[in-house]
Structure formats: structure tokens, C-alpha cells
Amino acid sequence: xxxxxxxxxxxxxxxxxxxxxxxxxxxxxxxxxxxxxxxxxxxxxxxxxxxxxxxxxxxxxxxxxxxxxxxxxxxxxxxxxxxxxxxxxxxxxxxxxxxxxxxxxxxxxxxxxxxxxxxxxxxxxxxxxxxxxxxxxxxxxxxxxxxxxxxxxxxxxxxxxxxxxxxxxxxxxxxxxxxxxxxxxxxxxxxxxxxxxxxxxxxxxxxxxxxxxxxxxxxxxxxxxxxxxxxxxxx
Amino acid sequence: xxxxxxxxxxxxxxxxxxxxxxxxxxxxxxxxxxxxxxxxxxxxxxxxxxxxxxxxxxxxxxxxxxxxxxxxxxxxxxxxx
Numbered sequence: 001x002x003x004x005x006x007x008x009x010x011x012x013x014x015x016x017x018x019x020x021x022x023x024x025x026x027x028x029x030x031x032x033x034x035x036x037x038x039x040x041x042x043x044x045x046x047x048x049x050x051x052x053x054x055x056x057x058x059x060x061x062x063x064x065x066x067x068x069x070x071x072x073x074x075x076x077x078x079x080x081x082x083x084x085x086x087x088x089x090x091x092x093x094x095x096x097x098x099x100x101x102x103x104x105x106x107x108x109x110x111x112x113x114x115x116x117x118x119x120x121x122x123x124x125x126x127x128x129x130x131x132x133x134x135x136x137x138x139x140x141x142x143x144x145x146x147x148x149x150x151x152x153x154x155x156x157x158x159x160x161x162x163x164x165x166x167x168x169x170x171x172x173x174x175x176x177x178x179x180x181x182x183x184x185x186x187x188x189x190x191x192x193x194x195x196x197x198x199x200x201x202x203x204x205x206x207x208x209x210x211x212x213x214x215x216x217x218x219x220x221x222x223x224x225x226x227x228x229x230x231x232x233x234x235x
Numbered sequence: 236x237x238x239x240x241x242x243x244x245x246x247x248x249x250x251x252x253x254x255x256x257x258x259x260x261x262x263x264x265x266x267x268x269x270x271x272x273x274x275x276x277x278x279x280x281x282x283x284x285x286x287x288x289x290x291x292x293x294x295x296x297x298x299x300x301x302x303x304x305x306x307x308x309x310x311x312x313x314x315x316x
Contacts, residue, residue, distance in 0.1 A: 063274075064302055071299070100302070107304045114251050154248075154305060181249075 006031045007049035007227035012078065012094075014039040014069045019055035019091065019204060023220075026204040027052070030217060032224045039072040049227030050087040051078055053094025055147075055202055065108060065150050066096035075101060087131050087226055088196045092148055095188070095198030104189050104198045105163060106155035111148070112181030118147040120212060122174035123187055123201055125219075127167055130190060131226035132197045135218040142215035144201040146179050146187075151200040153182040153189070160184055166192060171199055236288045238280045239311040242301045243273035276300055285312050 009032045013020045020036050027034035034052075035045055044051065058069035069075070075097075082088045082103055090098040098104040111117060123144050125136040136142065155163070160183055163169050171188030178185045180200070188199035203216030244250040250271050257270035278295075282288035292310045301308040 063299070067299060067302070107302055109305060110251055112249065112251050114255055156304075181251075 006033045007224060007230075008033045008035060008045060008047050009050045009052060009224065009227055010044050010048045011036045011052045011054055012039060012072075012074050013037060013054070014056070014058035014072060014097075016058045016060055017054050017056035017093065019093075019202065022202075023052050023054045023091065023204040026207045026216065026220050027224060029207060030221045030224045032227065037074060039069070039074045042073045042077060044074075044077045044081055048081070048086070049230050050089065050223055051081060052223075053078075053088070053090040053097050054204075055092035055094060058093055058097065061093075061150070064096075064100065065093060066098075066100040069093075069097045070101040079103065082191075082196050085193065085195050085230075087223060087230060089132060089223055090196075090198040091202055091204065092151070092200055095200055096150065098196060098198045103196050104191055105159060105168075106153050106183075106186075106189060108150050108200070109152040109154050110150045111152050111179070116147070116149040117151070117179040118145070119179070120145050121177050121179055121187075121201060123215075124172045124174050126170055126172065130170065130194050130197070130222075131230075132190065132219055132222050133170065134222040134225060136222070140218070141174060142206075142218060143213040144203055144206045144216050144219075145213075146201045147205075148180070148200055151180040151182065153180075153186040153200070155183060160186075163189065168192065170197060171201075236280050236282055236285065236315060237313045238278045238288060238292045239313070240276040240278070240292060240296060240300055241273060241309045241311070242276065242296075242306050243308070244271055245305055245307050248305050273306075280312075285314070288312055 206216030
């Protein structure tokens with residue numbers, strides 16, 4: 001068992017990404033073969049089982065967060081990967097990039113307070129039947145930090161109602177803990193096919209008890225489990 | 236051809252930046268309301284005529300300069316002197 005190589009998880013690194021190494025370290029602790037891939041690469045590494053778009057300030061957050069990064073060459077490969085059912089997790093700036101790319105619904109706007117927020121929040125995971133939350137029990141409350149200035153998720157009310165009905169509002173801030181004014185307390189959204197997930201809080205910063213919580217490992221660990229299954233080596 | 240694109244928060248979309256600016260203006264003693272803060276993009280566009288330039292800038296707005304979920308845009312063209 002221990003000789004079995006971990007599933008490969010590609011971490012897309014854009015100019016201005018800054019959580020890519022934390023994501024790499026967290027994924028490796030959870031048994032993945034995590035490789036960082038520069039944004040001007042046109043193909044994902046061989047045998048990629050999942051992709052992570054990390055947090056940071058890609059292209060300086062110029063124009064709108066994620067608006068420029070979505071046109072990086074690597075995004076073509078990630079869009080094809082997602083289209084083929086590949087698992088893609090966007091964290092914070094990665095979530096912003098996925099919404100700008102149209103891979104996830106809605107948009108992330110400046111926090112209502114206009115303040116940058118950096119603190120632990122309680123995150124309610126609404127479903128555990130997804131590739132990203134299988135290690136979370138139903139209605140599980142996780143302690144995971146947020147750190148963002150533009151995390152206020154917004155969509156029109158009819159879109160929110162549709163997403164809610166389909167169970168796509170996968171992660172919400174616990175009542176009274178919404179740090180940014182997001183509609184319906186949304187902290188994370190999954191696509192209809194269940195293979196692309198965007199999340200404002202940072203699971204990669206909650207994987208060691210020294211940092212106050214290990215709950216992030218439940219999300220990233222679920223992804224590593226699923227990546228292993230999605231790229232089964234030939235027998 | 237010179238193009239100017241005005242990108243605005245859509246009507247009905249909360250604009251916290253506009254609210255902060257409005258509050259600050261009120262503190263300065265100005266009686267103002269409904270402050271909205273957008274963005275201005277100036278471009279030099281290569282095109283044979285205004286219609287082509289307009290079509291190009293419109294595509295730029297749809298693809299990159301504005302997010303149609305929350306922003307509206309307005310294009311102004313000015314022939315080179």
C-alpha cells in the first residue's frame with residue numbers, strides 16, 4: 001500500500017499566485033503527487049488526476065479578480081480537462097478565475113465591508129456525496145480560514161434558487177459568520193456535473209493542529225481520494 | 236481611432252465603493268446621493284471605420300473589459316485628429 005504512488009494533482013501557478021506552495025505541501029501530506037505548473041504551459045502533466053487553482057492575486061487582480069488569468073494558456077488545458085469530467089478545485093483567487101472563465105456560476109465581488117478579511121470561519125458543508133466533500137459527514141461544520149478582499153459571491157435570485165434546488169451551493173458560511181456579504185451565505189459552489197468546485201476559504205491553511213484546525217484536510221483529502229479513483233493505472 | 240469604454244456597476248447591484256465615496260463626500264459637507272464608481276478604459280483601436288471599431292470594442296467588453304453579470308458598458312469613439 002505504501003509503495004503505491006499518490007495520484008497526481010496539478011497546481012496551476014499564475015503570476016501573483018501565492019498559496020501554490022501551501023497547497024502543494026497540504027496535498028503531499030495527504031498522499032498526493034502534487035506538481036506546480038506554470039500558467040503558460042499548454043498541457044497538463046501526464047496522468048493528472050485533479051487540478052487545483054490556488055489562492056493569490058493573479059495578474060495583480062487588475063481589471064477584476066481572475067479576469068486576466070482566465071486567458072492564460074493553461075486555462076485551455078484546464079477547461080478541456082474539466083469538460084472531460086476531470087476534477088478541478090479553485091481556492092479563493094482560483095474560485096474567482098473559475099467564475100470568470102464561466103466554469104462556475106456567479107461572480108466574486110468586493111466584500112461589502114470593503115475590508116480585507118482574514119480569520120477562521122465556520123463553514124457548513126451541505127453535501128458529502130461529492131468528490132470534494134466525501135470525507136465530510138452530512139451538515140458537517142468545518143473551521144477553515146478566509147483571507148480575501150473580494151469574496152462576496154453574487155448571482156441573480158433566480159440563478160441562486162436553481163443552484164440551491166440542485167444542491168450546488170455546496171459550502172456556506174455558518175449563520176452569522178458571513179464575512180463578505182455573499183448572497184445566501186455562499187462560500188463555495190460546485191458545477192452541475194459535480195467535477196468543478198470553487199471555495200473562498202482556504203483548506204490548505206487548515207491541515208495542521210499548530211494552525212488551529214485540520215478540517216481543511218477533509219476537503220483536500222476527499223479530492224486526493226477522488227483523484228486516485230479518477231486516474232486508475234492500467235492493469 | 237480612439238475608443239473610450241465606460242464600465243459601470245449595473246443598476247440595482249450594490250456598489251460598496253460608491254457608498255464609501257458617497258459617505259466621504261457627505262462628511263465633507265456635500266449633499267450627494269447615489270454615488271456609483273465604475274472604470275474608464277481608453278484604447279487606440281486599429282480599424283477602417285467607426286462601425287468596425289465599435290464591433291471590435293464590443294467584443295473586447297464582452298470577453299474581458301466588463302463582466303456582464305454585474306457591469307454594463309458604454310463605448311465612445313473619436314476619429315483621430
